Amino acid sequence: MSEFDYDLFVIGGGSGGVRAGRLVAGMGKKVAIAEEFRFGGTCVIRGCVPKKLLVYASQFPEHFEDAAGYGWTVGESSFDWPTLIANKDREIARLEGLYRGGLERAGADIIASRAVLEDRHTVRIVNENRTVTARHILIATGGRPNPHAALPGHEHCITSNEAFHLDTLPKAIVIAGGGYIGVEFANIFHGLGVETTLVYRGKEILGRFDQDLRTMLHKTMEAKGIRILCGTIFKEIVKREDGRLDAHLSDDSTLTVDQVMLAIGRTPNTEGLGLDKAGVQTGKIDEIIVDDYSRTNVDNIYAIGDVTNRVQLTPVAIHEAMCFVQTVFHDNPVSPDHDVIATAVFSQPEIGTVGLTEEEAGEKFDEVEIYRAEFRPMRHTLSGRQERMLMKLVVDAATKKVVGAHILGPDAGEMAQLLGVAVKAGLTKNDFDRTMAIHPTAAEELVTIYQPSYRLKGGARVA
Ligand SMILES: Cc1cc2nc3c(=O)[nH]c(=O)nc-3n(C[C@H](O)[C@H](O)[C@H](O)COP(=O)(O)OP(=O)(O)OC[C@H]3O[C@@H](n4cnc5c(N)ncnc54)[C@H](O)[C@@H]3O)c2cc1C
Numbered sequence: 001m002s003e004f005d006y007d008l009f010v011i012g013g014g015s016g017g018v019r020a021g022r023l024v025a026g027m028g029k030k031v032a033i034a035e036e037f038r039f040g041g042t043c044v045i046r047g048c049v050p051k052k053l054l055v056y057a058s059q060f061p062e063h064f065e066d067a068a069g070y071g072w073t074v075g076e077s078s079f080d081w082p083t084l085i086a087n088k089d090r091e092i093a094r095l096e097g098l099y100r101g102g103l104e105r106a107g108a109d110i111i112a113s114r115a116v117l118e119d120r121h122t123v124r125i126v127n128e129n130r131t132v133t134a135r136h137i138l139i140a141t142g143g144r145p146n147p148h149a150a151l152p153g154h155e156h157c158i159t160s161n162e163a164f165h166l167d168t169l170p171k172a173i174v175i176a177g178g179g180y181i182g183v184e185f186a187n188i189f190h191g192l193g194v195e196t197t198l199v200y201r202g203k204e205i206l207g208r209f210d211q212d213l214r215t216m217l218h219k220t221m222e223a224k225g226i227r228i229l230c231g232t233i234f235k236e237i238v239k240r241e242d243g244r245l246d247a248h249l250s251d252d253s254t255l256t257v258d259q260v261m262l263a264i265g266r267t268p269n270t271e272g273l274g275l276d277k278a279g280v281q282t283g284k285i286d287e288i289i290v291d292d293y294s295r296t297n298v299d300n301i302y303a304i305g306d307v308t309n310r311v312q313l314t315p316v317a318i319h320e321a322m323c324f325v326q327t328v329f330h331d332n333p334v335s336p337d338h339d340v341i342a343t344a345v346f347s348q349p350e351i352g353t354v355g356l357t358e359e360e361a362g363e364k365f366d367e368v369e370i371y372r373a374e375f376r377p378m379r380h381t382l383s384g385r386q387e388r389m390l391m392k393l394v395v396d397a398a399t400k401k402v403v404g405a406h407i408l409g410p411d412a413g414e415m416a417q418l419l420g421v422a423v424k425a426g427l428t429k430n431d432f433d434r435t436m437a438i439h440p441t442a443a444e445e446l447v448t449i450y451q452p453s454y455r456l457k458g459g460a461r462v463a
């Protein structure tokens with residue numbers, strides 16, 4: 001008999017925790033997984049999945065408009081928010097069931113409770129007021145929206161958590177934050193007919209993305225009718241007698257809206273987790289500090305996913321989980337590979353991107369070639385929509401390696417997934433040139449820009 005109740009105790013049933021728990025239980029090990037809210041975690045319950053469903057919903061008005069150029073007459077349309085939310089909730093419940101089912105079939109003990117550490121091998125199951133022991137503990141508790149506690153009136157604001165469950169669709173909303181969550185929700189609400197303003201303290205939305213795409217997305221969103229105020233922050237949110245909200249901004253203007261949404265970053269879920277009792281170290285924003293193998297300073301306690309504040313994306317949390325399983329349960333140390341991660345922003349138009357931005361490549365390499373194509377996608381020709389598409393390859397001139405690829409336009413996320421393979425594999429511009437185009441597609445531009453549009457030397461544009 002083992003000296004511990006479990007070989008592995010997983011705290012948090014989200015993207016990372018569920019994957020690790022299921023794989024290790026599937027090996028015949030004794031595994032428990034505790035989830036305090038709903039299995040599936042942020043991604044399934046109140047992140048990627050419901051967000052993408054809302055993105056689809058918000059795109060219909062443009063589809064209806066575009067249909068006319070193709071000869072269709074679309075009758076009067078109307079939208080019902082409660083129907084969308086109910087259908088979305090049904091799909092989320094289905095997925096939650098799949099996550100639970102996978103764990104059950106693998107033989108994991110599923111615990112519907114908050115769990116906290118008592119010491120390096122002991123976990124308290126809060127709802128059941130009992131403790132269990134485990135040889136290994138995996139912390140995969142994710143993160144939560146930053147509530148901006150310093151903002152007067154922050155208690156009147158919603159975050160992405162509540163945005164998925166509003167009783168009614170607001171007539172007007174102001175969203176704070178220029179990251180991908182704020183930008184995506186601005187497009188969702190605008191598409192659904194809400195008067196939308198995005199307020200961002202920085203110079204330009206989407207800080208870490210290629211500047212070209214950021215500028216073009218900004219312009220396109222404004223052309224659609226979304227107001228974007230950069231270099232601006234909230235000073236105070238005041239609830240009015242009529243129930244609406246006054247958002248007082250740093251430029252001394254006031255917006256009167258029905259909802260104020262905060263999308264100003266996420267905080268790792270480490271509060272009250274008992275990390276001090278187990279001696280686990282945390283960093284500046286209370287993230288759990290881990291080594292290259294996701295191990296904390298306490299050698300039987302590991303942490304993966306958003307709680308470690310490395311790269312906050314679902315596939316990354318899942319990858320870290322799989323590396324953890326290899327390292328600890330297959331005696332095959334594998335450290336997560338965080339280099340060259342393809343990603344998308346489900347803005348409208350969409351961004352798909354992988355590798356270095358033009359600016360980053362300019363700093364890293366002596367000479368950089370930029371292959372850039374800006375055009376009106378074919379689908380917008382008959383529709384009359386003026387939106388343009390941008391594609392860009394960033395190439396290290398010395399080796400001809402494609403070190404970055406960036407797309408703004410329809411299906412950019414889908415394209416970036418495949419470009420991710422090419423860039424990750426270190427393919428050269430010559431490999432792209434040798435690849436036959438698929439005609440007529442938008443993606444064919446990626447293999448038919450034969451001459452550099454311009455170059456960078458020492459980071460500066462030369463021709
Ligand atoms: C609005 C939004 C949109 C997003 N869109 C995308 C996207 O398009 N693509 C993408 O890749 N990523 C997206 N993300 C990010 C993605 O959701 C996260 O990176 C991912 O869910 C992280 O997985 P995780 O396992 O680290 O944590 P989570 O999935 O957050 O899971 C952690 C779980 O732990 C539980 N928990 C916390 N503390 C305890 C405790 N003490 N005891 C028991 N249970 C506990 C929580 O309830 C939660 O269910 C989005 C996030 C948000 C908020």
